[in-house]
Every structure is written in structure tokens, then in C-alpha cells.
Amino acid sequence: xxxxxxxxxxxxxxxxxxxxxxxxxxxxxxxxxxxxxxxxxxxxxxxxxxxxxxxxxxxxxxxxxxxxxxxxxxxxxxxxxxxxxxxxxxxxxxxxxxxxxxxxxxxxxxxxxxxxxxxxxxxxxxxxxxxxxxxxxxxxxxxxxxxxxxxxxxxxxxxxxxxxxxxxxxxxxxxxxxxxxxxxxxxxxxxxxxxxxxxxxxxxxxxxxxxxxxxxxxxxxxxxxxxxxxxxxxxxxxxxxxxxxxxxxxxxxxxxxxxxxxxxxxxxxxxxxxxxxxxxxxxxxxxxxxxxxxxxxxxxxxxxxxxxxxxxxxxxxxxxxxxxxxxxxxxxxxxxxxxxxxxxxxxxxxxxxxxxxxxxxxxxxxxxxxxxxxxxxxxxxxxxxxxxxxxxxxxxxxxxxxxxxxxxxxxxxxxxxxxxxxxxxxxxxxxxxxxxxxxxxxxxxxxxxxxxxxxxxxxxxxxxxxxxxxxxxxxxxxxxxxxxxxxxxxxxxxxxxxxxxxxxxxxxxxxxxxxxxxxxxxxxxxxxxxxxxxxxxxxxxxxxxxxxxxxxxxxxxxxxxxxxxxxxxxxxxxxxxxxxxxxxxxxxxxxxxxxxxxxxxxxxxxxxxxxxxxxxxxxxxxxxxxxxxxxxxxxxxxxxxxxxxxxxxxxx
Ligand code: ME8
Numbered sequence: 001x002x003x004x005x006x007x008x009x010x011x012x013x014x015x016x017x018x019x020x021x022x023x024x025x026x027x028x029x030x031x032x033x034x035x036x037x038x039x040x041x042x043x044x045x046x047x048x049x050x051x052x053x054x055x056x057x058x059x060x061x062x063x064x065x066x067x068x069x070x071x072x073x074x075x076x077x078x079x080x081x082x083x084x085x086x087x088x089x090x091x092x093x094x095x096x097x098x099x100x101x102x103x104x105x106x107x108x109x110x111x112x113x114x115x116x117x118x119x120x121x122x123x124x125x126x127x128x129x130x131x132x133x134x135x136x137x138x139x140x141x142x143x144x145x146x147x148x149x150x151x152x153x154x155x156x157x158x159x160x161x162x163x164x165x166x167x168x169x170x171x172x173x174x175x176x177x178x179x180x181x182x183x184x185x186x187x188x189x190x191x192x193x194x195x196x197x198x199x200x201x202x203x204x205x206x207x208x209x210x211x212x213x214x215x216x217x218x219x220x221x222x223x224x225x226x227x228x229x230x231x232x233x234x235x236x237x238x239x240x241x242x243x244x245x246x247x248x249x250x251x252x253x254x255x256x257x258x259x260x261x262x263x264x265x266x267x268x269x270x271x272x273x274x275x276x277x278x279x280x281x282x283x284x285x286x287x288x289x290x291x292x293x294x295x296x297x298x299x300x301x302x303x304x305x306x307x308x309x310x311x312x313x314x315x316x317x318x319x320x321x322x323x324x325x326x327x328x329x330x331x332x333x334x335x336x337x338x339x340x341x342x343x344x345x346x347x348x349x350x351x352x353x354x355x356x357x358x359x360x361x362x363x364x365x366x367x368x369x370x371x372x373x374x375x376x377x378x379x380x381x382x383x384x385x386x387x388x389x390x391x392x393x394x395x396x397x398x399x400x401x402x403x404x405x406x407x408x409x410x411x412x413x414x415x416x417x418x419x420x421x422x423x424x425x426x427x428x429x430x431x432x433x434x435x436x437x438x439x440x441x442x443x444x445x446x447x448x449x450x451x452x453x454x455x456x457x458x459x460x461x462x463x464x465x466x467x468x469x470x471x472x473x474x475x476x477x478x479x480x481x482x483x484x485x486x487x488x489x490x491x492x493x494x495x496x497x498x499x500x501x502x503x504x505x506x507x508x509x510x511x512x513x514x515x516x517x518x519x520x521x522x523x524x525x526x527x528x529x530x531x532x533x534x535x536x537x538x539x540x541x542x543x544x545x546x547x548x549x550x551x552x553x554x555x556x557x558x559x560x561x562x563x564x565x566x567x568x569x570x571x572x573x574x575x576x577x578x579x580x581x582x583x584x585x586x587x588x589x590x591x592x593x594x595x596x597x598x599x600x601x602x603x604x605x606x607x608x609x610x611x612x613x614x615x616x617x618x619x620x621x622x623x624x625x626x627x628x629x630x631x632x633x634x635x636x637x638x639x640x641x642x643x644x645x646x647x648x649x650x651x652x
Contacts, residue, residue: 582648
């Protein structure tokens with residue numbers, strides 16, 4: 001492929017950028033940690049890597065979620081984005097750049113791209129009279145809908161749109177795109193997805209709507225502020241922004257095209273595999289080397305795991321379960337979750353996530369195969385060799401063939417996005433090494449005074465552990481580092497480099513340092529009975545979300561009286577309330593109450609104010625706190641005092 005030929009080319013990897021209407025879940029984590037493993041692998045190979053993830057903010061559903069929370073979209077996005085940053089930090093995601101589409105730089109690139117395509121005639125103005133699915137942020141034709149005007153993907157009700165809009169002339173690129181994809185069998189993978197994209201394009205791409213009426217959130221269409229750019233069009237351009245398109249030509253030349261764009265299978269056919277590629281063609285920009293779509297995590301019943309179906313899996317909670325059941329560190333637990341995701345299911349296919357499966361693999365693969373090899377070998381080095389690896393004499397290298405096979409399989413696995421194959425190969429090697437220890441019985445060699453053989457056997461085993469650590473490092477960075485430390489390689493200042501995946505590169509004089517077992521074994525029986533118990537007592541689950549009395553007391557709740565209420569200009573949902581909270585001067589709070597409550601109903605009410613909430617600006621109005629109401633989606637009832645209480649009185 002073109003980009004492989006140039007050594008100076010930055011290896012450019014992307015994940016989708018995620019909507020900020022919601023918090024990260026297993027789907028986001030799967031794509032992002034897979035991309036992370038690829039980035040780590042390429043770095044170990046010595047490549048300069050640009051690995052990017054981020055957030056997609058200009059969606060209708062973000063506007064709605066913000067309204068429900070009584071915040072303006074930017075304030076809302078600012079809040080949710082931290083949960084992504086935090087999740088990637090905890091899941092050990094080593095991104096080089098985190099892009100938010102609300103960044104000025106990105107908005108400028110979107111504007112320039114839109115203007116360029118307007119100028120070339122690839123974007124034109126017309127009228128949109130059809131349907132839109134807000135949860136999927138997708139324009140849909142009548143004939144694509146399920147009965148009852150339901151979205152074919154998420155099965156929720158779609159909305160009718162009838163407005164002037166801009167269209168991208170995707171139809172003009174159907175044939176060229178078809179030729180491109182047919183001529184490059186490796187550009188879209190796996191094959192099942194490639195075939196899906198091909199048959200979608202063969203039906204003929206239709207011009208797609210790329211704008212919405214401007215409701216104050218999004219990138220305005222250049223020269224026509226009544227419209228903003230459609231969220232998918234805006235979002236896809238992020239891949240160009242971070243590469244420096246129209247900002248830094250030198251960087252763009254170094255970075256473009258993406259070597260690998262990763263995503264879930266639901267967003268390849270319509271978006272990445274056709275709209276995105278057609279956009280690049282219209283811009284005259286080279287197509288990405290590889291679009292790879294992974295499968296879905298499904299429930300035991302076979303449904304896609306998603307919030308709307310109420311069957312979410314939280315990878316962090318799974319890691320916490322491991323900590324609780326095994327006593328391993330949190331970082332090791334995170335690695336174990338990553339291991340499970342990539343070992344359990346072939347990347348590209350669907351798979352079902354189960355906590356029980358995770359715990360069993362932890363015991364069988366991590367504690368038994370890997371942990372056991374390490375924990376039985378290091379004490380032998382300590383006992384027989386004074387803890388120091390010796391340069392082996394003749395006779396060493398007995399595991400070389402198995403090492404070669406595993407390394408070549410691991411390379412192929414990483415290059416082909418087959419992490420399962422990589423890991424299976426490593427585990428075959430670990431099994432071979434465990435068997436080797438059993439057969440060569442270093443304790444017997446010691447008793448027989450066979451010092452040279454003993455040193456050679458231990459060298460081979462420790463060397464194999466070293467190579468295994470290198471091979472798993474992209475998937476399990478913390479575990480690899482911990483093994484590195486225990487083998488004394490960190491103390492020697494040795495970096496992890498893929499080139500060192502060769503037998504015989506273990507430096508003599510490495511001083512091993514046995515640590516605590518990395519993977520303390522789990523009592524599966526006990527774990528099972530605890531899980532069964534938790535299922536029977538749903539309230540036990542709630543304990544996870546419990547807070548202490550001290551935490552509760554940090555929230556300063558006060559009685560306040562509504563002095564005045566006025567609509568916030570430009571919205572139907574927000575009211576700005578003036579409150580007497582017993583502070584000598586009124587407090588101003590913006591609340592999303594306007595659709596359910598009139599100002600008249602509110603004035604005089606004695607409400608509960610969260611008095612120590614950080615002030616935020618909503619639609620240009622400062623909000624100094626929040627008032628309490630019942631109802632998740634929309635406020636159904638205000639929480640008020642049922643007797644006379646003075647404003648400012650503490651609520652406990
Ligand atoms: O799609 N199993 O954002 P998003 C595996 N903003 N993967 C899953 C999954 C599951 N059960 N559920 C969801 C967007 N996913 C756009 C992208 S890019 C220019 C714009 C995956 O927050 C899903 O396939 O909805 C997708 O890749 C991601 O999680 C969800 O992204």
C-alpha cells in the first residue's frame with residue numbers, strides 16, 4: 001500500500017469520535033482499546049504513530065440531552081467529555097490526540113471543506129422532505145422505515161423533516177467508489193463488511209442531506225447561517241482536522257492517509273464505507289488504507305448490548321469485579337478485561353460478554369498459564385542462580401523454534417487485526433514453556449550437579465517469558481511492564497521493542513525480582529455464589545452507587561423561594577429563576593422547566609436549591625445552582641417544602 005512504502009510516514013490510526021449525549025460503554029471501549037493495542041504495537045515497531053480518538057458533539061441528541069439536564073450543549077458536552085477522558089485514562093488508552101468537534105480549529109476545517117465542496121458543485125441547496133432518526137442521527141427515506149415510522153436500526157420513532165437543506169452529491173461518486181473498493185480487496189475488512197458496503201454502493205449512492213436548520217448548535221454553513229452542517233459530515237471531517245488538512249500541509253503530507261480506521265459494524269456501510277470515502281474523492285484526497293469494522297458485543301440472548309436495550313456492560317465494573325474477586329491491582333484488572341475482549345472473540349465477529357467467562361479466563365489463562373510460569377520460574381533463578389541470569393553455555397535455545405512460531409503468528413495477528421490469533425500463539429508458547437520446565441525439571445538438574453544445563457534451562461524459560469511479555473504488551477501494557485520489572489529488565493533500562501522478540505536476547509546479569517503474584521487466583525465457586533446472590537437481591541446491586549454520609553454532606557441543599565421566573569430568550573425549555581435563598585441578595589438559576597411549568601405557577605414556591613454547584617453559563621445566562629425536580633427525561637414535579645420554612649434553611 002502506498003503509505004507503507006515511505007519510512008517517514010506517520011502511522012495514523014483513528015477510532016470514531018463518540019457522541020457526548022451519553023457516557024462510555026463497552027462498545028466505545030472495545031474500539032478504543034483495540035486501536036490502542038494497534039498503536040502500541042506500531043510504536044514498539046519503531047513507527048511514529050498518531051493515534052486519535054475524541055468526541056462528536058454537534059448532534060441533535062446532544063442538544064436534547066443537554067436540555068433535559070437544564071444545560072446549554074457546550075456546558076453539557078464539557079461535563080460528559082470528562083467521563084471519556086477519565087475512562088480512557090483508566091483503560092490505559094495511549095491516544096496522541098483527543099479531538100472535540102466543538103474545537104475552533106475543527107470548526108474552521110469543517111467550514112473550509114464545506115465551502116470547497118460548495119464551490120466545486122459537490123454540495124448544492126435543495127429541499128429535504130423525509131425522515132430523521134435522532135438516536136442514530138441518520139436521514140432516512142420513507143421506504144427504509146419499519147412499520148409505525150420506526151428506524152430500521154434502533155427501532156425508535158423517527159421524525160419528519162421538511163426544510164431547505166444542502167445536499168452532498170454522493171451520487172456522482174458511486175461508480176468511481178465501486179471501482180476503488182473492488183480494486184483494493186484490503187481496503188475494507190473483514191470481507192463480510194466489504195461485501196455489505198459494495199452491495200450498498202451498487203444500489204447507487206444517493207445525494208445525502210448535509211445540513212440542518214440552525215438552532216444555535218453546530219458549525220454554521222459558510223455564507224448561510226440559517227443552517228448548520230449535519231453532524232455526520234462534521235464528525236467525519238475530524239479525521240482530516242487532526243491530520244492537519246488545510247492547516248499544516250507538511251503535517252498532512254506526513255500523516256495522510258490513515259493507515260487504519262477502526263469502528264463498529266453499524267457505522268461502516270452508510271457512513272465510513274460510502275459517505276466518508278465519497279467525501280474524500282470529492283475533495284481529491286487519497287482514501288484511507290484500511291477501514292476495519294469490528295462486531296458487536298451481544299447479550300447472552302443475542303441482542304446488541306446498548307443502553308437503549310437496558311443490557312449495558314460497564315468494562316470498569318468488570319475490572320472492579322476482578323479486583324474484588326482476585327485481589328489483583330486495578331491496573332492488572334483493566335489489562336485482564338482487555339485480554340478477555342481480544343482473546344474471547346475473533347475481532348470482526350460478534351461475541352457475548354459474560355462476567356463468568358472473564359473470571360474463568362483470568363484463572364485459566366492468566367493465573368495458571370502465565371502467572372504460574374512466572375511464579376514458579378523466578379524462585380528457581382533465585383535459589384539456584386542467586387537471582388541472576390547467566391550467559392548460557394551450549395545447549396540453550398531449546399525453545400527457539402516455538403518462539404519463532406509464536407512471534408511470527410503474533411506479528412501476523414497484529415498486522416491483520418487478529419489479536420485473538422496473536423494471543424492464542426503466545427499462549428501456545430507459554431504452554432510449551434510450562435511443559436519444558438516440567439520435563440527438564442531444573443530441581444533434578446540441580447540435585448545432579450548439572451550446573452551448565454540448569455543455567456541453560458532457566459535462561460530459556462526466562463527468555464521465553466521476556467518474549468511473551470513483549471508480545472502481549474500492546475494488549476496488556478501494565479502486565480507486560482510488571483513482568484519486565486520482575487525480570488530485572490526495567491532496572492537495566494531496557495525499553496520494550498518488537499525487534500527484541502528473538503530468542504537469546506535476554507541479557508545475562510539481569511537480576512530477577514520476584515514480586516507479589518500478578519494474578520491471584522479467584523475462588524470461582526465463591527464468585528459464582530456471590531453472583532447468584534446478587535441476582536436474587538437486586539438491592540445489593542445498588543450498593544455500587546452508594547455514597548457515604550460525608551459525601552452526601554458535601555452537597556449543600558437549601559430551601560429557596562422563587563421570587564421571579566422569566567423565559568430564557570431563544571429557547572422553549574429554559575426559565576431563569578430569581579431565588580431568595582436567605583443570602584441577602586437573590587440567586588439566579590437557569591432551569592429546564594418552561595415546557596411543564598409556567599412562571600406564574602412557580603413564583604412563590606418554596607423549592608430545594610443545590611447551593612454549592614459550580615456556576616455555569618447556559619445560553620449566555622449565568623446559573624448559580626440547580627433546583628430539584630422529579631423526572632428523568634423531563635421535570636414532572638417540583639420538590640417543594642410542605643410547611644413554611646425560612647429561605648436559606650438547610651435541607652438534610
Ligand atoms: O457512532 N458492541 O458515536 P457513538 C460493540 N459519533 N460495539 C458497539 C456496541 C456493542 N454492543 N454498541 C456500540 C458514533 N458500539 C458517531 C461516530 S465518527 C466520525 C462518528 C460501537 O458514540 C459502535 O459501533 O454512537 C460505534 O463504533 C461506537 O461504539 C459508538 O459510537
